[in-house]
Amino acid sequence: MPAGDSISPLVAGLWLLNIVLDSGGQLAFKAAAGDETAGDGLARWKHMAARPWLWLGVGCYVIEFLVWIAFLSLVPLSEGVLLGSINIVAIMVAGRILFGEKLTRLRIAGILLVTLGVAIVGLGG
Amino acid sequence: MRRFYLFGFLLLMGFDSLAQISFKYAGTQALPVEVNVAWLLRVFGQPWVYGAIVGYVGAFFTWMALLKHAPIGPAFAASHLEVVSVMLLSVWLFDEQLTLVRVAGASAIIAGIVCLGFAENSEHAAAPGPAAADT
Numbered sequence: 494m495p496a497g498d499s500i501s502p503l504v505a506g507l508w509l510l511n512i513v514l515d516s517g518g519q520l521a522f523k524a525a526a527g528d529e530t531a532g533d534g535l536a537r538w539k540h541m542a543a544r545p546w547l548w549l550g551v552g553c554y555v556i557e558f559l560v561w562i563a564f565l566s567l568v569p570l571s572e573g574v575l576l577g578s579i580n581i582v583a584i585m586v587a588g589r590i591l592f593g594e595k596l597t598r599l600r601i602a603g604i605l606l607v608t609l610g611v612a613i614v615g616l617g618g
Numbered sequence: 619m620r621r622f623y624l625f626g627f628l629l630l631m632g633f634d635s636l637a638q639i640s641f642k643y644a645g646t647q648a649l650p651v652e653v654n655v656a657w658l659l660r661v662f663g664q665p666w667v668y669g670a671i672v673g674y675v676g677a678f679f680t681w682m683a684l685l686k687h688a689p690i691g692p693a694f695a696a697s698h699l700e701v702v703s704v705m706l707l708s709v710w711l712f713d714e715q716l717t718l719v720r721v722a723g724a725s726a727i728i729a730g731i732v733c734l735g736f737a738e739n740s741e742h743a744a745a746p747g748p749a750a751a752d753t
Contacts, residue, residue, distance in 0.1 A: 573642075574701050
């Protein structure tokens with residue numbers, strides 16, 4: 494994608510899919526690891542393996558791996574890694590919504606700056 | 619101990635950069651993008667995709683080892699600074715250009731990551747694990 498071109502629907506779709514899969518994977522792992530009835534050591538792993546969260550997380554990551562390859566094959570790498578930084582924001586917002594994690598002023602500043610940077614790259618070509 | 623951190627973060631950045639560069643090579647060689655078995659065969663039929671896996675696995679274990687000792691805030695920030703190394707490497711390897719737009723975007727993103735690093739640090743006690751060394 495040479496500078497100045499707008500982002501194609503396929504690229505935008507892969508980018509969105511990457512955000513959904515990355516956040517979904519992280520949240521699934523968080524749900525798996527945060528289960529306090531799981532016990533310790535090997536028992537904990539058995540407990541997690543018998544429930545869907547761990548596998549949902551693994552599934553998200555496997556598909557994300559392929560989506561990211563497809564995405565990067567369509568955009569310059571330097572732009573791709575910058576656009577991918579939005580995952581940091583997505584996971585923090587999702588953590589706030591689903592797990593009630595707090596957003597301090599410093600976190601909000603960080604989220605806005607990363608979003609601004611991604612917007613500059615995405616809209617500015 | 620300072621040397622341990624520095625080495626650890628450089629190693630992490632190295633594995634992350636290896637992964638991203640491998641992704642790019644793997645994807646480029648598998649073009650055009652299609653949702654079918656032929657595309658998957660093209661992806662897994664050349665060595666770069668395995669470089670990406672090595673990079674991911676290496677980054678994961680380096681990250682886990684670092685987190686045992688390093689404070690989470692700086693660790694979080696450092697683990698995402700691979701955007702800098704990847705940008706520089708893509709100028710060299712893929713003839714990409716450091717356009718004004720990219721440098722401006724990267725600067726804002728890096729400033730944001732540094733803010734988030736400080737945010738994690740000041741709430742270390744309550745903070746949950748951050749995103750692993752991911753994309």
